Amino acid sequence: MKQIILWSLLILPWASLFFLKMDTVRRYMPVALFMTVIHTLAYQAAYHYGWWKEAGSSLFGWDKVVPVPWVYGAYLVIVIWIFHFTFGKFWIYLIVNILLDGLFMYIIYPIWQRMGLVSGESTLPTIAIVAMMIGFALIIYLYQMWQENLFKQPKENL
Known part of the structure; x- marks a missing residue:
């Protein structure tokens, strides 16, 4: 059952992108x-400094440090969906991220712990991890603003 859930976390989010226009995905x-x-x-740093371990979420045997189903599946696609609905509306984007990060760390993650999907070994308080996630959300919002600006620049003749 655990493997089915982990594979679903990797594959199903990608399938959800069929509901978006290809221009939006791009x-x-x-x-x-x-x-x-x-x-x-962040997962590499957490592994090196002992902040947390994700031993229970391995799919391939070589993904002991970074949980592939979450980072390369669900989370990657969630970022696309959040930007689709909130980019250009910073305060809505920030509120959505705070709510989703809090929901994940305080409700979903403990459920995953009980299911054995994640180990839950952490030396950081949960609020510190949520703050880190919100910091990442701010960084990527700035990155997307830069990307949008970059592609709006007129092309110079070479």
Whole structure:
């Protein structure tokens, strides 16, 4: 059952992108990939400094540090959907992120712990992890603003 849930977390979110226009996916894929890089680096740092471990969410045996189903599946796609609905409305974006990050860390994550999907070993208080996630959300919002500005620049003749 655990493997089915983990594979679903990896595959089903990607399938949800069929409900978006391809232009929307193309527009927000760079920010989602950037968030994936940030998240991967955060998990690497957490592993190195002992902040937390995600031993229960491995699909492949080599993904002991970064939970592939979450970081490269659900979370990546969630970023696209959040930007689709909130980009350009910063305060709504921020409120949505605060609510979703809090919901994840205080409700969903404990359920996943009881199901054995995550280990829950952490030396950081939950509020610190939520603050880190909100910080990442602010960074990627700035990144998307930069991306939008970059593509609106007139092309110079070479």
